[in-house]
Amino acid sequence: MADLQEESLAPGEVGKLDEPTAPVHGGDAVPPEYDEPAVPQDDPAPTEADGDTTRACDLSRARDLLARHPVADGHSGLPWALHQLSWYDLELGESALRTDIPRLREGAVGAQFWSLALPAEVRGERAVSATLDLIDLAGRVIASHPEALRLTRTPSDAADARSHGRIACLLGPAEARALGDSLGALRALHALGVRSLALHSTSWAAGAGLTRFGEEVVRECNRLGVLLDLSGSSPRTVERTLAVTKAPVVFSRSGAAALTPHPANVDDGVLAALRANKGLCMVPCAAERTGPTLARVADHLDHVRAVAGVECVALSGTYDTEDRPAQGVEDTSRYPELVAELLRRGWTETDLAQLTWGNVQRVLRDTEFTARAAQERRPPSTATAERLDG
Amino acid sequence: MTSSPDTDLAPYLAEALDLLAEHPVVDGHNDLPWALRQHARYDLAQFDIAGDLRGRLHTDIPRLRAGGVGAQFWSVYVRSDMAGEDAVSATLEQIDCVDQLLAAYPKDLVRALTADDMEKARGEGRIASLKGAEGGHSINNSLATLRALHALGVRYMTLTHNDNIAWADSATDEPGVGGLSAFGREVVREMNRTGMLVDLSHVAASTMRDALDESAAPVIFSHSSSRAVCDHPRNIPDDVLAQLPANGGVAMATFVPKFILPAAVAWTQAADENMRAHGRHHLDTTPEAMEIHRAFEAANPRPIATVATVADHLDHMREVAGIDHIGIGGDYDGTAFTPSGLDDVAGYPNLIAELLRRGWSTADLAKLTWSNAVRALRDAEDVARDLQSRRGPSNATIDQLDGPATS
Numbered sequence: 001m002a003d004l005q006e007e008s009l010a011p012g013e014v015g016k017l018d019e020p021t022a023p024v025h026g027g028d029a030v031p032p033e034y035d036e037p038a039v040p041q042d043d044p045a046p047t048e049a050d051g052d053t054t055r056a057c058d059l060s061r062a063r064d065l066l067a068r069h070p071v072a073d074g075h076s077g078l079p080w081a082l083h084q085l086s087w088y089d090l091e092l093g094e095s096a097l098r099t100d101i102p103r104l105r106e107g108a109v110g111a112q113f114w115s116l117a118l119p120a121e122v123r124g125e126r127a128v129s130a131t132l133d134l135i136d137l138a139g140r141v142i143a144s145h146p147e148a149l150r151l152t153r154t155p156s157d158a159a160d161a162r163s164h165g166r167i168a169c170l171l172g173p174a175e176a177r178a179l180g181d182s183l184g185a186l187r188a189l190h191a192l193g194v195r196s197l198a199l200h201s202t203s204w205a206a207g208a209g210l211t212r213f214g215e216e217v218v219r220e221c222n223r224l225g226v227l228l229d230l231s232g233s234s235p236r237t238v239e240r241t242l243a244v245t246k247a248p249v250v251f252s253r254s255g256a257a258a259l260t261p262h263p264a265n266v267d268d269g270v271l272a273a274l275r276a277n278k279g280l281c282m283v284p285c286a287a288e289r290t291g292p293t294l295a296r297v298a299d300h301l302d303h304v305r306a307v308a309g310v311e312c313v314a315l316s317g318t319y320d321t322e323d324r325p326a327q328g329v330e331d332t333s334r335y336p337e338l339v340a341e342l343l344r345r346g347w348t349e350t351d352l353a354q355l356t357w358g359n360v361q362r363v364l365r366d367t368e369f370t371a372r373a374a375q376e377r378r379p380p381s382t383a384t385a386e387r388l389d390g
Numbered sequence: 391m392t393s394s395p396d397t398d399l400a401p402y403l404a405e406a407l408d409l410l411a412e413h414p415v416v417d418g419h420n421d422l423p424w425a426l427r428q429h430a431r432y433d434l435a436q437f438d439i440a441g442d443l444r445g446r447l448h449t450d451i452p453r454l455r456a457g458g459v460g461a462q463f464w465s466v467y468v469r470s471d472m473a474g475e476d477a478v479s480a481t482l483e484q485i486d487c488v489d490q491l492l493a494a495y496p497k498d499l500v501r502a503l504t505a506d507d508m509e510k511a512r513g514e515g516r517i518a519s520l521k522g523a524e525g526g527h528s529i530n531n532s533l534a535t536l537r538a539l540h541a542l543g544v545r546y547m548t549l550t551h552n553d554n555i556a557w558a559d560s561a562t563d564e565p566g567v568g569g570l571s572a573f574g575r576e577v578v579r580e581m582n583r584t585g586m587l588v589d590l591s592h593v594a595a596s597t598m599r600d601a602l603d604e605s606a607a608p609v610i611f612s613h614s615s616s617r618a619v620c621d622h623p624r625n626i627p628d629d630v631l632a633q634l635p636a637n638g639g640v641a642m643a644t645f646v647p648k649f650i651l652p653a654a655v656a657w658t659q660a661a662d663e664n665m666r667a668h669g670r671h672h673l674d675t676t677p678e679a680m681e682i683h684r685a686f687e688a689a690n691p692r693p694i695a696t697v698a699t700v701a702d703h704l705d706h707m708r709e710v711a712g713i714d715h716i717g718i719g720g721d722y723d724g725t726a727f728t729p730s731g732l733d734d735v736a737g738y739p740n741l742i743a744e745l746l747r748r749g750w751s752t753a754d755l756a757k758l759t760w761s762n763a764v765r766a767l768r769d770a771e772d773v774a775r776d777l778q779s780r781r782g783p784s785n786a787t788i789d790q791l792d793g794p795a796t797s
Binding site: 128132139187188380382 | 482485542
């Protein structure tokens with residue numbers, strides 16, 4: 001018995017099943033020859049089908065690129081959507097959803113934020129328990145698909161999940177209301193895996209901006225390493241949060257207001273401020289927010305890259321939320337098409353690697369770094385809303 | 391019974407301390423987190439428990455050490471007049487408070503989630519710290535919230551506090567659903583499945599019987615004594631104690647004078663009335679409230695419980711439930727008064743000395759202080775592993791099982 005056990009725990013044996021799906025390269029920026037798609041070279045004289053071939057070539061390049069730099073999707077409504085379904089099959093495919101494991105794989109999704117957003121009426125009445133419900137559900141769904149999904153708490157976890165071919169699932173954004181105005185509850189949610197908080201629809205982050213307690217929530221999020229999500233926040237909350245936070249902020253589902261007026265979209269002034277904050281504008285594939293087609297989504301990406309910079313743009317499917325997806329990017333399998341479109345628009349491979357994976361990973365690491373530094377400086381905050389806001 | 395503990399127990403104290411060094415106390419219930427909430431709004435800097443907090447709290451680390459405490463279930467209690475969302479977020483704050491204590495005092499306190507963790511902590515000479523929720527109001531009728539508490543380290547839940555909840559009756563309220571409702575039974579099953587101990591302190595006898603009937607795992611009474619010795623609803627009737635051998639559970643005797651000393655029961659009723667007459671909650675222990683208490687006490691001398699009072703309960707509980715099914719749950723910092731000789735968490739050696747004087751053997755006492763409670767948690771873990779292999783998490787709702795709430 002003892003012998004058997006020693007053998008099964010021999011270091012060489014452990015992890016054999018977890019080979020990375022993508023080949024490992026010495027450097028990400030310069031792909032070796034064998035990664036170049038074979039199709040175009042094998043087809044030397046395309047004449048009438050020229051457009052189609054270029055298209056196929058772009059798509060092939062996009063897939064190739066995504067195999068190395070998978071998509072970190074900033075906002076998935078999956079938890080609430082699953083909460084509404086009595087039966088579902090994520091493993092073989094689920095027609096009631098826009099997300100399932102085959103389509104996540106086809107879309108080369110490597111990480112996803114699982115939103116804990118709640119419909120307004122639930123948010124108002126029972127945000128705390130409903131959020132715990134969704135965390136429990138997300139945990140169960142992830143645990144029952146260990147071959148595909150992995151619950152992720154740190155940026156290193158995310159990189160690790162990726163190198164094992166698993167999709168990293170991060171919990172958040174949670175509703176601000178889920179705190180019940182308590183920083184202790186925020187820490188408990190963090191302990192349960194929540195890594196992002198949406199600052200809206202609560203007394204301390206409303207139209208008038210952050211109250212003193214709201215600012216304390218921002219500082220405590222910084223101390224814990226919880227991302228601040230400003231999609232849907234009032235302009236004054238955005239302004240105040242950017243002034244207070246020591247870590248990058250994210251807009252987990254916001255396009256450019258200059259192109260499409262939508263309450264959650266950000267104007268050029270905020271995009272410029274984002275550049276200084278090194279935060280992220282994660283552009284959604286949602287018709288109301290970024291226009292009806294894939295090309296319009298690409299327009300938003302172009303605009304955000306131009307105004308905020310290539311370091312501050314990222315992707316957000318926003319699938320399985322109340323938002324209708326844009327044509328051409330209807331579900332989580334369609335990211336290669338979107339990336340192919342950006343290739344046609346002249347985005348370089350370095351730009352795209354930042355867009356799909358690198359920027360999100362950097363923000364997660366910056367946030368963690370800020371948290372470590374803050375933990376050296378300040379103890380957990382015991383402030384209460386009554387004490388700070390009266 | 392009338393002699394002072396100090397003189398009579400002196401010959402046994404050294405042996406008691408030796409025994410506790412080997413078999414430290416697992417205490418079932420300590421309300422330090424609530425005391426820190428009330429007195430300091432969780433500002434731990436105001437109450438450094440590594441220092442001497444005598445006169446301010448019943449609990450600090452030097453006295454836990456002096457008392458031979460090796461494991462503590464820290465209560466993450468929230469008041470039962472809190473309900474719904476407020477109770478849940480307040481419980482999360484209480485959990486966070488325990489986590490802050492663990493982070494602040496790593497030399498003395500260590501997180502324990504399993505029986506193995508408790509043994510490991512004992513080996514390291516640190517105090518194994520577990521969490522217990524006190525009252526089903528903390529889960530707001532949600533089994534997912536129950537699982538969230540488990541994920542955050544809560545290892546027992548008392549089914550009710552002093553008031554009935556929608557699915558279980560309290561010992562100190564009028565009969566409601568008559569024990570456990572169908573949803574209440576599902577809560578017990580889900581606790582069995584997750585590996586959270588079912589705590590039957592505070593619940594009505596009808597609830598105790600229903601829970602024993604439903605539970606596949608050992609139950610505990612985190613802080614309850616014997617009703618045959620002192621007829622108070624917070625104590626355990628003999629027929630329930632007699633069921634513990636079959637169930638494998640543990641009844642952890644409490645020290646709260648108003649539950650264990652018959653003469654103190656009536657006095658406490660009068661004192662509670664007095665607190666309410668001053669417009670305060672009768673469990674209030676803030677300095678102002680204690681001032682009111684002291685004035686009342688000056689006019690009405692308080693009957694004094696002693697170490698012997700607690701030992702009387704343990705003698706009886708041992709007789710009825712058996713030596714393998716008893717333990718200790720002091721309820722320090724959750725009660726305004728304590729017995730003489732058990733004034734704070736440094737008092738346990740006096741209790742052990744008293745039991746040695748009464749002829750309890752070392753093996754008996756080792757079961758009482760340490761091994762019974764550890765065994766109950768270990769058995770609950772076994773049951774949970776077994777159940778998890780056979781059924782998934784329950785998402786039953788109270789509306790489904792008990793019908794829509796009648797308002």
